[in-house]
Amino acid sequence: MTPLLLLRLLCLLPLATIAASAGLPADFTTLLAAKSDLSDPTSALAAWDPRHSPSPCRWPHLLCSASHAAPAVASLLLSNLSLAGAFPSPLCSLRSLAHLDLSYNSLTGPLPPCLAVLPSLDHLDLSGNAFSGDVPAAYGAGFPSLATLSLAGNQLSGAFPGFLLNVTTLQELLLAYNPFAPSPLPPEPFSGLPHLRVLWLAGCGLVGEIPASVGSLRSLVNLDLSTNNLTGEIPATVGRLESAVQIELYSNQLDGRVPDGLGELKRLRFFDASMNRLTGEIPADLFLAPRLESLHMYQNQLSGRVPATLARAPALADLRLFGNRLAGELPPEFGKNCPLEFLDLSDNRISGRIPAALCGAGKLEQLLLLNNELVGPIPAELGQCRTLTRVRLPNNQLSGPVPQGMWGLPHLYLLELAGNQLSGTVDSTIAMATNLSQLLISDNRFTGTLPAQVGTLPALFELSGANNMFSGPLPASLAEVSTLGRLDLRNNSLSGELPQGVRRWQKLTQLDLAGNHLTGPIPPELGELPVLNSLDLSDNELTGDVPVQLENLKLSLFNLSNNRLAGALPPLFAGAMYRDSFVGNPALCRGTCPSGRQSRAGRRGLVGSVVSILAVACVVLLLGVAWFRYTTYRSQQSGHGTEPGGGKARWALTSFHKVEFDEDDILGCLDEDNVVGMGASGKVYKAVLGRGGEVVAVKKLWGGGGGKAADGAAKDSFDAEVATLGRIRHKNIVRLWCCFRGGDDCRLLVYEYMPGGSLGDLLHGGKGSGLLDWPARHRIMAGAAEGLAYLHHDCTPPVLHRDVKSSNILLDADLGAKVADFGVARVLGDGHAAVTAIAGSCGYIAPEYSYTLRVTEKSDVYSFGVVMLELVTGKKPVSPELGDKDLVGWVHGGIERGGVDSVLDPRLAGASRDDMARALHVALLCTSSLPINRPSMRAVVKLLHEAAPTPAPPAAKAAEEKPLDV
Structure with a gap:
């Protein structure tokens, strides 16, 4: 085929496409128009082409309706295809469309009002995108057939769209995790929703009380109002939700007593009212709900005894009541009648003995009773509970020997018994504990020798x-x-x-x-x-x-x-x-x-003296060699090392942005006078370049002389940082200009220079910390959160930082925050990354990381939560003033003893108290001991935006700007 003929054929292809589409039914011509409006980087819609598939009902990601004479589109299933751009408005012309799923793409811009007029639409899912602005008012008056509406996980703002509760056909309404302006629920919103089964309003900025009319939702299966700022009591009408399977009210500011009547909910399986301000006793009937599997009411102010009805709970598998003020003994038969798997009653005042029947069903996996007043021996029955994976009983008054079988439980990875009065020896059966990662038995009365079998634990x-x-x-x-x-x-x-x-x-x-x-x-x-x-x-x-x-x-x-x-x-x-x-x-x-x-x-001293003399001689010799090399180096004309032939030494440059400097400019600045920081991976220099006075930061990684292990670690750090920062572009991630590899395995990383230094230095560096008022601190934490959210949610595949700390958050001249130091970063594959050694810094490491050596994005969330606590409290993550606790433990203990005000940084103006308390709440969410309870970084960003400082009146603002006495 001649080139001219080939060119003519290529020119005819668009005409062929037009001709092929001209004979299509109208709906499929509309699809082609919608396709042209979208960015499709993965070519997910490439098969929508009449030249390749003349039967459009066989195109992928769609279903046709069989009830029309001409083929019509009934369902579009376009979830998670990496589509980008604005909503394709041609889709509003698909009059037969019943099911539209565009979830988890990268669509932006406003929501399309035109969808509300589609007569057949009964399922609309636009969740997990980046739609912004208000929810169109037309959505409250349209949608004649809509049963499911999901707008969760977008960037929708404005007031909460209460008018959606007027769509009487709705069965599922999902609006969670949008940054709506603080808004109350309408007082009588639910009477016209007889078919509503799912109401997911988590993280929607809701304030005020939960309306009593919620009890009229007799068809409701799932109610989720978590992670808002709801106040007042849980309405007693919740006990009328006869179809409810799951009720999620956690992370609000609810107070008062838990209402009676929940035990009458015959289908209730999951109830979570944790992280509120609930008081009073736990209702006795709650444990009699016949299908209740999971009850979470931790981190409240509940008091009194745990009801005796706990022993009669028929289906309870997961009970978490830690961080309350519960007292008294547990029912001795608790566990005998239920399939208990997870029990956490830590940080209460529970006394008496540990019930022997806890593992009666043979399913108990996690037992956490730390920081109580339990007495007596550990029940022998627990030594036979082979399903146990995690046991934490520290800081009680337990006594006697540990059951022999407990030492050798095959699935146990954490055995924590510190701070008791336990006695006896560590039994040799510990050899069977092949999964044991942490054995924490300090501050007891154990005797005897440590068995040799301890050294066999893999x-x-x-x-x-x-x-x-x-x-x-x-x-x-x-x-x-x-x-x-x-x-x-x-x-x-x-x-x-x-x-x-x-x-x-x-x-x-x-x-x-x-x-x-x-x-x-x-x-x-x-x-x-x-x-x-x-x-x-x-x-x-x-x-x-x-x-x-x-x-x-x-x-x-x-x-x-x-x-x-x-x-x-x-x-x-x-x-x-x-x-x-x-x-x-x-x-x-x-x-x-x-x-x-x-x-x-004796003789060793003489030998040591001889060795010392030889060592001094070697040092003198090395200094002479070094001086010779130095003078040779200084005699060269602006170069930094030569090859045997007198030429310039070779440096390998990898550039990620356009740069106007070379290795000569950089190497000329690497002297001790320019050192601005030093860490585990190397030194950081401030380099003022001759051409125009441009300033950059240069990290010279440790290398050479450290042995293979040290060199390998330096290379890993260099490669990790280059691989990560070389492909990242975000305003809250420090910019890597370029990198150099030179002789003797020398490695240099050149970054943008951050004149504000690190957050750690500014926050803990003496009087300079007084310059950080609360608005500045909030701006820093919000900026750093956006950087981490980008790593977790917008990078493909996601990136784990693994060393989030205040010294790795750098500040520009305006105190804008950027995340830095990616030397131990890892790419996240299938939800977690397995590592061979602990990375991170003391006080910042998530608790699960140290004993599982598996990291997820929730490990970074925990570390960031510690940074937030630093900003809120002004304390270091680990310091003598915290006693034997880290900052997370100190904050929890301080709140328990003296309330929130006792842990806030006293150097800040009193007018910021409420704003700081809101940020403290987010930090406590991030540092939850259980990864599943920590929010995602995307949710953290939204929560921080919601907790933005309230503008101060002019007089108060002027007062706040005065220097603080530190």
């Missing part, structure tokens, strides 16, 4: 047995546990030497064996542990010298005091900075040891 991450009476040596098998991340056995009576082979502890971050009777030398292999940052071996009887290998560690806590160590300290530890780390070791000396101490050390 998933053990944390062993915490401090403040007990363990004796004998550490089991040698413990050195075989390559998964170990934390080992805390301080204040026991352990003896013998530290085990050999600890280099296998490549994931260990904390080692605390202080206050024992350990002897022998410190293993030099400890210096090879790449992530160890807390080492405390104080108050033992260790001997020998301080291994020079420990200089390799980057430690936040280092204590070898009160031992019997001798000899000269390694050079790094000889300075005043480490003085307190070595007190109580009289035979240790800085510099050259006196002869008397050398004689005590």
